[in-house]
Amino acid sequence: MPRALLVLIVVLLAALPARAGELRVGIFVGNDFGRPSDQPLIFASADARKMHDLFLQFGHLAPQDAYLLQNESRRAVEGTFTQIHKRIVDARNTGDHTTLLFYYSGHGTEDALHLGPTELTHDALRNLLEDSGADVRIAMLDACQSGAVVRNKGGTRGPAFAFKVSAVEARGTAFLTSSAASELSQESAEVGGGFFTHYLHSALLGAGDANRDGEVTLPEAYQFVYGETVFGTQNTERTQTPRFDFDLVGAGSIALTQLEDATAKLNLLGDLSGTYSVWDASRRRYVAEVDGSHALQLAVRPGTYYVHKRLPGWVDEARYDVRRGEVRTLALEDFTSVPYEQTASRGELEKQVRRSRLPALSVRGLVGTRGFGPKSEMNASYIPRHGVVGAEFRFHHPASITWWSFDLMAGGGPGTLTFAELGTREVIAQSWSTALTGGIATEPRLFRAGVGGRAELIGFGRTFVDGDIPTQRSFSISPGVRGWLGLHHQRLSVELVNDLGLMATGFTRDGKRPVYSTFLFSVGYRF
Incomplete structure (x- = not known):
């Protein structure tokens, strides 16, 4: 009899539906760079890592479900949402309650988040969150004018939030933003990050646990962040007032962090x-x-x-x-x-x-041609135009229009020269140069141009193919100018470059100081 009863209990338990679990997925985005005209931030990408680490430790977030994107583009963010969609749908199909956490730190305006030169509009973000398939979507935005994403129902310190519904019944979307639609968000070296993120991190570690139950809920986090951010920025240039939008059903028991463990x-x-x-x-x-x-x-x-x-x-x-x-x-x-x-x-x-504050370094590859005017005596009788390759190391501060660079180039190629006494002769032309250049550029945009003064040490040489005349070389210090026009996209850029130089020492027998030019195609990467 006892054995039969045990078998019956096992069968009945097996027939009961499994208790639903919870899947949490987190996307943490930090970008120190915005539009080309935005001054780079110091702590945005580091703030994203800090929040990523926090939720891994205390937010019931598994490592395989936590995605950290630092200085990535809009496409990378959209790709991550696509990647997590199937994971969320599969979890919901097995009865799990699903929560998506999205955190962003970086530049922004009243209608978009700036991911480098790419933008993720607020409407697009809302669509990504809603299309993710998660039961609950929580977005935390530390960006200028991020409060514009909040609808009219939010925007104050908020009610008492006396919800009593279980977390597994919660549905909807919640936004916490660092500032109002008309306000700029700030970061500070004193706190080592953005003010909003600093106080949000403090709240989630326990400073926001108002009832001391070992959990920090959405309302507790917001109420702490609101008060501390307003107080912490009151003596700065601009006071920040965080905003909220809790479009949730049964949100009272949603714990962002659980600290008892x-x-x-x-x-x-x-x-x-x-x-x-x-x-x-x-x-x-x-x-x-x-x-x-x-x-x-x-x-x-x-x-x-x-x-x-x-x-x-x-x-x-x-x-x-x-x-x-x-x-x-x-x-x-x-x-x-x-x-x-x-x-x-x-x-x-x-x-x-x-x-x-250090100037950014771009390393650039150069390829082009160098020579004198096509109808000049120098091109006809001294050095024919020839190919060159080289490398440029350019420095500029993102907040400044000034730049300077150091480059090395060398090249050569076959050509013909015409002499009154010798007639036409085949030669191999060569040149070598190293130069320092400094100048100004247009404001950072997708298309940029620059011009600057240049000091170059250059050498030209020619070798006669038939070998009856020894190789001839001459070196000169050359003042000149450089101009460039290019397409700059995130860290990559391509440019057309033109150098003009005046040979300061006599090159020809009559002591003329000829002008030469170097036309270049340049590809660069900014570190």
Whole structure:
């Protein structure tokens, strides 16, 4: 009898439908570059990685379902949405509840996100989210004027959000944006990223866990980010006011991060005064900013952390080595005063800022021809026009119209010369050159042009094919000009280049200083 009962129970359990699980997929996009006229950002791509790592650790996101796109184009983003669509549809067909997380940090305007010179319009983004097939779509946008994607129903600090429906019943789309439709979003070297992302990351690590239940929900995240971003940017050039659009049914229990399973924590008892920033020394980035007077726990990864309280002229700093399974409590006696330039974070952040200010390097391949005027005496009797190849190393700052370059070229080729005494003779012409050029260019656009002054050391030579006259060579310092016109798309560019040079030392027996030209086709890659 007991055995028959056991068999019956097994059969009945097998007949029950399987409990639905949850699939989460995340796309994290960061682009330091926008339109050619946009000044490059310092931290956008790093912010995308920071959010990617956060959700991998505490957002129930599996590595195979987390996609990180840094400095990629619109096509790459659209391709990623196409890639995840089948995964989401298959999960829904097996009864799983599906959630799509989309994060973006970069340039933007009131109607589009700027992915390098390509654009993803707000309408296109909404369509990609809705066509993904996910039950819940959550988009977090840290971009200028990103609030324009929010419809009229959002745009304030928001209601109390007293939803009580289970997360598996939730359906719809939610947007969190860094600024209103008319506002510019900002990044700061002081926080090591965008203000919105900095406070969002803080919220999701536990600073936004208002009811201290170990979960940070959508409403909790928004309410924390709104207050901190407005307060944190009030003394900057432009105050930012984050916006929301929660077009969701049953959204109250959607937890963005779940912190109970964190393997290490920093604990605040609420007995400190002021604002404290937490620097992850292992990963070289700020991970949170919290109010010391509020009791809370921050979920962190095992490692070394420096906690900073900024004061006029100095910083109070404490170091905590947090091991797996350990909770470290912040205490006032742990802090010592140090000069700002000696804080653990200062060197790394300054290095990132300096790196962003370095001029961009383009390496260019050159191919073309060099010679004197086709009807000139130099072309007829001294050096015929011939092919050249070379390389150019061009430097320019993306925010400036000035540029300078260094190039090396060499070439040669067969030709004929005509002499009064010798008649027509076949020769092999050669030339070698190295030059420095500096100038100005048009504003960054798809099509650009530039002009500059040039100082070149050049040598010409000729070898007579029949060998009865020795090879002849001459070198000269040559001032000149360079002009170029080209197509610049993201990191690649193609240009037509023309150099004109005046040989400063006498080349002919009568001491004339001839003018020569070099016509080039150039292909470049910007690092």
